Amino acid sequence: MPENKSDVLQGTLDLMVLKTLESMGSLHGYGIARRIEQVSGDSLCLNQGTIYPALLRLEQRAWVNSEWGISETGRRAKFYALTRTGRKQIEQETENWERIAATMARFLAPSN
Amino acid sequence: MGWIRVLFNRCATLFRKKKLDADLDDELSAHLDLAVLENLQRGMSQREARTAALRAFGGVTQTRETDRVQRGFPLIEQFGRDLRFAIRQLIKSPGFTMVALLTLALGVGANTAVFSLINGLLLRPLPVPHAEQLAMLRYEDGGADPINWAFCTPFFRSLENRHDVFSEVFAYNGDTLQVRDQAGNENVPGMLVSGQFFQALQTPPLRGRYLTPMDDQKGGSPAGLAVVISEDFWNNWFNRAPDVVGRKIVIANTPFTIVGVMPKRFIGADVTQRPEIYAPLSADPIIDAPRNHIDAGITAWWITVGARLKPGVTMEQANAELLTVSNPILHEAADDPSFIAEKERGHFHFVADPGSRGFAYVRFLFREPLLAMFAMCAGILLLACLNLASLLTARGAARERELATRLAMGATRHRLVQQLLTESLLIGVMGSATGVAAAPLVSRALAALLTGSNSEFQLDTSLDLRVFAFTTLIAIVSVLLIGLVPALQATAGNLNDHIKEGQHPKPARHRRGVLVKVLLASEVALALTLVVGAGLLATSLERLFHSGIGFDPNGLVNIKFMMDKQALTGDALMVVYRQLDEELAHQPGVSAISFEYIVPLSHRGWNANYSVAGNGKFLINMNAVAPAYFATMRMPLLQGRDFSWNDTNASGLKIILNQSAAELFFPGQNAVGRQVVNPRKMSYEVVAVVADSKYRDLRAPALPIGFVPILQDEEAKPSLTAVVRTEGPHGSLATAARALAARLAPSIPAPVTTEMDDVMKKSVSAERMMALLSLFFAGCALLVTAIGLYGTLAYATARRTSEIGIRMALGARRTGVVVMVFRENVLVAAVGAGAGMIAALLASRALASFLYETSPRDTSVLAGSVAALAIIASAASILPALRAARIDPMRALRNE
Known part of the structure; x- marks a missing residue:
């Protein structure tokens, strides 16, 4: 696994998960993965499995918490929800991301 | 903050590994089930639905592994595995393991043991507040002895009254106090301390108050003589009685009032002493009677002096200040012009050294x-x-x-x-x-x-x-x-x-x-x-x-009688010694007995200048002994006769010289029958010459010694040591000596019995x-x-x-x-x-x-x-x- 690439991806994925939970409320892992796929359309090829390490990471930082519940189809599943610190964190992460995106945009802009 | 929470989370996982593994498996299979269900709803076959779900998920095993790594401490788990493996390896070769453990234990144990000795004696600061502000004082006078830590009272009193750089200056002397209990007098380790001693060491008393400058004057404060006792003494003598402050104890036949109790951690300024009673320095003439170190002035160098620096004052400033006050103090304290002149020649001055670790002579x-x-x-x-x-x-x-x-x-x-x-x-x-x-x-x-x-x-x-x-x-x-x-x-x-x-x-x-x-x-x-x-x-x-000790230490027992605080003097006291002599001689296992003033090799000594007509003045070592001393010690009498109980003051002064002394006074001549004169012009007849023996120190060669009979001793109340030659076991000798002392001299503390062998071992x-x-x-x-x-x-x-x-x-x-x-x-x-x-x-x-x-x-x-x-x-x-x-x-x- 090339580590430097996954580092960038990691931060992005974390923010995606947080934003998903912000807009959708409590959701299980599969639901989060599907939602990210739907939002990104075809532009992102996501291994659904990779969201679990991301969720663990967020839970360790106490940005999300989890709880076993019953899914819409009656299957027992683990549901994740944003915590108050997580909600605050979104703001900061968004800012970070926008700064990086803006910087990248400046680099990629055709020089004239 | 965040990383602490992460760390805590990770630590928590170390202890619920199985549960977490099961949870994760559950969660992942739920994910796949949900995915399969959705695929089925889209119209896929069961098999297609499952394959598609797995493909979209990526690697299930990888996910599981990543999760495990991330949730805990892989390094710790790995270390745990290494440790288990190591234990198995060591158990497999028990011989090697034993040798390894024992040799290492020996090495580390020996180092730790010796280091804790070094720590206790040389490194550990005194257990008092702000020990770093303490200084120990000494002086330099150009003399041969490079380290002069012992002060005389006048020098100290002059220093004590100055407060230029020191907030307090204090002096102390470790001492043995005779304290009266129901049975009689008992020896208790104590310390004479000056008025500012406790103020300088800043340790609050457990009960009552500590001694102040008010207590440190002749006769004590207006309320009388006061002492402070240690917590141990409070335990052992008063059973922690809450009303101990205000009670009286009799020290050296004089009542003192207990005004305070010091906590156990307080040991004074000498890390090697554990005083149980602190008495004012000014009470020395009472406590050390018949000696008086205070009136002895500049001839008694008996106290150790320390000080506490004023806040903000450095050791350099203190030393600079001491340099300027040294000469005025010398003139103020001493009245003997030849003494002052001699000290001035040696550029006499005081020196302050860092004293956070206090002082200990044994260092x-x-x-x-x-x-x-x-x-x-x-x-x-x-x-x-x-x-x-x-x-x-x-x-x-x-x-x-x-x-x-x-x-x-x-x-x-x-x-x-x-x-x-x-x-x-x-x-x-x-x-x-x-x-x-x-x-x-x-x-x-x-x-x-x-x-x-x-x-x-x-x-x-x-x-x-x-x-x-x-x-x-x-x-x-x-x-x-x-x-x-x-x-x-x-x-x-x-x-x-x-x-x-x-x-x-x-x-x-x-x-x-x-x-x-x-x-x-x-x-x-x-x-x-x-x-x-x-x-x-x-x-x-x-x-x-085994090199020329000069006497036979095997089977020799010393019994020390402390006579300085009882009432009898002179000939009356000699009667008691003679009774002790006779009674001890009849104890089982005793073959010979005598008395001596100085116990050889005990590092104590007594010397005096004797002169002989036509051959100058010599400083020789002295001892006072009873009859049969040389036979008891097995020191060969080379010439002349032993002392007898008839050698009293009336019969004319007698002296026995050892070979070195005889050679010093009368080189190449017969010494017996000749006269030597002491500084006070008293003339002694030499009655015998004995073989050389060692005096103070086992390491030093034999020295010239003169022996005088105890019956002619100038001291009024000599505390003599019985030397007893024993054959075979003598277990009851110490008990017998105690019983004898209680009968013949009831007011003295129990005599202390030591084997000469132990004295020798201790001296080296x-x-x-x-x-x-x-x-x-x-x-x-x-x-x-x-x-x-x-x-x-x-x-x-x-x-x-x-x-x-x-x-x-x-x-x-x-x-x-x-x-x-x-x-x-x-x-x-x-x-x-x-x-x-x-x-x-x-x-x-x-x-x-x-x-x-x-x-x-x-x-x-x-x-x-x-x-x-x-x-x-x-x-x-x-x-x-x-x-x-x-x-x-x-x-x-x-x-x-």
Whole structure:
């Protein structure tokens, strides 16, 4: 696994998960993965499995918490929800991301 | 903050691994189930739905593994596995494990024990607030004695009244107080302290108040004489009575009021004393009666002086200030112009030294011996490390194939080194822990050895943070020494070679073989150095004990009677002594008895100038003795007659000289019948000449001594010591002496009984401790070296089993095999011994100051040490060689 690439991806994925939970409320892992796929359309090829390490990471930082519940189809599943610190964190992460995106945009802009 | 929460989360997972694994599996299968369900709803077949779900998920196993890594501490789990593996490895070879643990425990334990002695005596600050502001004062006067710590009262009182740089100046003197209890008087360790003593040491009393300048004046404060007692004394004498403050105790027949109790942690300013009663300095004429150190003025140098710096004042400023006040104080305090002139010639001035550790006279005596022992301990630890490193390297060589296989299967070198280090870490931690656990016991035993059995000085050798830090440091260094070299060695080199040669190493010239040999040779060298040191110290001690003491100490018992606080004087007191003499002579096992004023070799002395007409004035050592003294001591009377009970003041003054003194006064002439004159112009007739004997110090040669009869002693209430020659057991002598004293002199404290043997041992306690400890270390060093030589050779030989089998199959004879294997160690031992001899010759120079009548290059010691080492090394090497010779060629070859 090339580590430097996954580092960038990691931060992005974390923010995606947080934003998903912000807009959708409590959701299980599969639901989060599907939602990210739907939002990104075809532009992102996501291994659904990779969201679990991301969720663990967020839970360790106490940005999300989890709880076993019953899914819409009656299957027992683990549901994740944003915590108050997580909600605050979104703001900061968004800012970070926008700064990086803006910087990248400046680099990629055709020089004239 | 965030990382703490993450850390906590991760730690929590360490303990619920199974539950978390199950949870994760549940969650992942829920994910797949949900995905399959959705795919089915989209119209896929069961099989297609499952495949698509798995494809979209990616690797289930990878996810699980990533999760495990992320949730806990993989390194800790790995360490746990290494640890379990290491424990299994150590259990598999119990012999090696025992040797490793014991040698390391010895090394670490010895170091910790000696370090805690050094810590207690030399390093630990006084347990008082702001100890760093304390200073100890001394003076320089250009005299021969470079260290002048003892002050006289006038100097101190002048210093005490100045407050330019010091907030307080205090003085104290450790003393034995006679305290009355129901049965009679008892000796209690105490301290006379000046008025600012407690203020300077800033420790609040447990009860009541402490002594102040008001108490430190003649007759005490207006409320009378006051003392402060220690918590221990409060426990033992008053059973912690809450109303102890205000009660009276009788010290030296005078009532004192207890005004306070000091807490246990307070020990004054001398770390080697544990005073139970603190009395005002001004009460000295009462407490030390009939002596009076205060009226004696500038002739009594008896107190130690300390001070507390004013906040913000540095030691340099204090010394500058002291320099300017020294001369005014000299003129203010002394009234003898010749004394002042002599001191001024020597540029008399006071000096302040950092006093955070207080003062202890024994520091001057034991500092060097303790440091020498510390060096020996470091040697034994290094030896233990070298030994373990060589054994582990040899063992690593035997495990070469296992390690090579693991390298081949993809283990990184880093990972293997880590695992091998875990093994040494385990040995290191367990060995060190054993050593530390034993250390307090050892240091107590050493302190007892140093101070003698009935000691007047105490040493707190308890383990504190500094000792633990030190022990941790040496344990870490040891583990690295032990572990790193073998681990790097075992994992180095070409993989293919290892796998090919795992079982058939190249017989010689192998890099690893060389390393082991270097380690072993260093070990041999170090062992030889320790053995030589021990040999020199032991020889010196032996000579010290058997070189012209001049009397026979075996079976000699001293019984000290303290007569200075009872009522009888002069002839009336002599009657009591005579009664004691007669009664003691009839005790079972007693063959002779006499009395003496100075106990020889006790480091106490008395000297006086005697002159003889036409041959000048000589300073000789003095003693007052009773009749039959020389017979009791077994000192040959060379000429003349012994004293008798008829040698009273009326019969004319008599003196007996020893040979040195007789030669001094009357060179080449007959001394008996001649006269010598003391400074007060009293003339003594020499009635006999006795053989020389040692006086104050076992280490010093015999000195000129004059003996006067106790019946003619000038002192009114001499406290004499009975010297009793015993044959066979005399267990009841101390009891009998106590009973006799209670009957004949009821007001004196119980007489103290000591064996002359103990007095001698105590007088050379530092030498004795060094000799005993170094002998013990030398024995251990020899044993450890033997184990090292044996162990490594045994490992090496085991790996050559098939080679030796082939040699024998091809016709090598058994004696040839023995020689071949034995030879391996001969070179190592020879090189080590050579290096060790050089090291020993260099190191023994440092011991020269502790050696008595023994050259640091004493040939018999050097030869004996080499012989001892040769025998041990040969014994250790012949066993593997003999075992190699018993190899059955057929079986060895079949094992191929």
